[in-house]
Amino acid sequence: MTTKPQTREFEMVPRFMVRAMFGLILGTLALVSYQALSDRSHAGVLTVAPEAASSMIRMEGTREGSVIVYNAAGDVIARSGEDKQGFIGVIWRVLARERALAGVPDTPGDTPPVRVLRRTNGNISVEDTVTDWSVDLIGYGKDNIAAFARLVD
DSSP states (O other): OOOOOOOOSSOSSOHHHHHHHHHHHHHHHHHHHHHHHSOOOOSSOOOOOOEEEEEEEEEEEOTTSOEEEEOTTSOEEEETTSTTOTHHHHHHHHHHHHHHHHTOOOOTTOOOOEEEEEETTSOEEEEETTTOOEEEOOSSOHHHHHHHHHHHO
16 A cells, blocks of 8 residues: 655745745845945945044043043043943943953053044044054934044044
C-alpha cells in the first residue's frame, strides 16, 4: 500500500507577500543605484563651516560623579550637576574613555584641555587636542547644546 504525500491546502507565506518583498528590494536597489550614479549632492550630510569663536577648557570628574569645567585661567565656569548641564558629564565620559584607550594619563589638576568651537553656521563642536577625537553637537537637544555653547561665550 503506497501513500500519497499530503498536499498543503494553504501556503506558509502568501505569494503576494513574497512578490511585495522582492518588489521592495528591487525598488530600494534602483533608488540607491540612481543616487550612486547621479551627481546629486548628498542630503543630510554635515557641512563643516569655518570657526567663528572658540575656547579652551579643562574638564575634570569628581568623586561624586559630577564634572567641573575650568577655563584657561583655571576658573570654574560650569558644573555638570547644575541645572541643564548634565550633558557636560556625558561628553566628559566619552572623552575620558577615548583618552584611556589612547593611553593618556588622567591626572587631576593636570588634564589636557579640550577645545569648544562655535562655527559660523551656529553649530557647536568639541575637539580633544590630545586624541584628535571630536564631536559636532547636532541633534542632542537645545539644552544639551546650550550647555557647551555657554562655554564658548
